[in-house]
Amino acid sequence: MITISVTKIRTIPLKSLAKMASDLIAAMRGEIFTDPQPFTEAQLEALLATFMSTQSLASSGGKLARPPYIAATNSLINALVMYAPYIDKIAKGDVIVLALTPLPTTEKKDYISLILDGALVEGMISKKGMKGQFIVDCTTFGPKVGYFAIISEGGVMPAGVTLSRTGQLKIPAGCTTNIFTSTTSFKRKKFSNLTPGVTYFVYYVLTYGADTVGFVGTPLEVICSN
Numbered sequence: 001m002i003t004i005s006v007t008k009i010r011t012i013p014l015k016s017l018a019k020m021a022s023d024l025i026a027a028m029r030g031e032i033f034t035d036p037q038p039f040t041e042a043q044l045e046a047l048l049a050t051f052m053s054t055q056s057l058a059s060s061g062g063k064l065a066r067p068p069y070i071a072a073t074n075s076l077i078n079a080l081v082m083y084a085p086y087i088d089k090i091a092k093g094d095v096i097v098l099a100l101t102p103l104p105t106t107e108k109k110d111y112i113s114l115i116l117d118g119a120l121v122e123g124m125i126s127k128k129g130m131k132g133q134f135i136v137d138c139t140t141f142g143p144k145v146g147y148f149a150i151i152s153e154g155g156v157m158p159a160g161v162t163l164s165r166t167g168q169l170k171i172p173a174g175c176t177t178n179i180f181t182s183t184t185s186f187k188r189k190k191f192s193n194l195t196p197g198v199t200y201f202v203y204y205v206l207t208y209g210a211d212t213v214g215f216v217g218t219p220l221e222v223i224c225s226n
Helices: 006-010 014-027 041-060 063-091 111-116
Strands: 125-128 134-137 145-153 179-182 189-191 199-208 220-223
Touching: 006 063, 014 041, 014 063, 041 063, 111 199, 125 220, 134 199, 134 220, 145 189, 179 189
Parallel strands: none
Antiparallel strands: 125 134, 134 189, 145 179, 145 199, 199 220
């Protein structure tokens, strides 16, 4: 059964803690929160205000400002943790109810299913390298996800070039377009020994392990460094 994750609450980045607490306070005004609750809205607001004020002092003050900040951080996190069993009792594993709160859950994304269902790489960017070179990168899709890249020189990939679900790239006979690939799983890729000043079209494909190959998305247009 999916529940609120106490581990994820306790390991939340401090830069995100205030927002989570603020969002929880807003969610407390919704229909799923009924009394008695672990804390009142005013109590949580006070814990949040103390955390934010001591955080500000700790960033600009000396060592004496650290203990109050640490104490305020622990108090706020402990308060959020106390909401885990409270929300779990209400939700009973219902992901729709759990989604009405900002607290993280134990649900894990099924990256294989997402990739096979057509998920595509997002946030592709390019950087110039040395002559005959360029670097491409993208947004991280998820842990253990790989990134296969295909580049087409001078134009988009010809219609006859295909990538099978088993990862086999097929280039038909008579194709005059230069096609290059990067088989490493890293999302940041450097292509070298290309033609300076020529436009290349870069395609990324999500992979997972040896057997899961995604779909070819919209290419990124890159001009190779002169």
